[in-house]
Amino acid sequence: AQSVTQPDIHITVSEGASLELRCNYSYGATPYLFWYVQSPGQGLQLLLKYFSGDTLVQGIKGFEAEFKRSQSSFNLRKPSVHWSDAAEYFCAVGAVNDYKLSFGAGTTVTVRA
């Protein structure tokens, strides 16, 4: 079964600074990879996804992620963080022929002025 590790529980970043959130997955074949963002008390919004093709994926709100098969990683990046980016971020992995997703534990991002 597939699994996801998000090593950073909490990250604090200054507004305007760059942000990188780490995600490592475990799966025997090419996975489907997703990054979701959750604001307090809200559902999840998809930032971006990877399932084939270009390993650098562009998403909404200025986010991008890079799939690195050799490192089993799918790290999320944003070059300049805005205060509205403060939220919980979840990495998720899906498997071929299996609609279920496995979520990481999440990373809380705090943005300081």
Place this chain on the structure above:
Amino acid sequence: GAVVSQHPSWVICKSGTSVKIECRSLDFQATTMFWYRQFPKQSLMLMATSNEGSKATYEQGVEKDKFLINHASLTLSTLTVTSAHPEDSSFYICSASTPGDISYEQYFGPGTRLTVT
């Protein structure tokens, strides 16, 4: 497009009563819907997968007699928490997949916060 709604957004019920949560796909047909449970500051735990017209598949450790899931149509799935107890208090989130979506993306509802007193 691909909007999922949940109702109610929050509910308070007394211990021993049952509560029903609705999950609707508003602008697409969802052959598969998922129900998750999320505890404060924690990740999403998949409870069950439901396919329209068939019985739900529950994850290990989830009591199917306590968490009744019905997926009667391509746009509606319901989760009924029967004989609720304070330990059932949680944030419940549903999601839906569109048929033929090769990326297997799930579209999430806004969640329902259940408090059992």
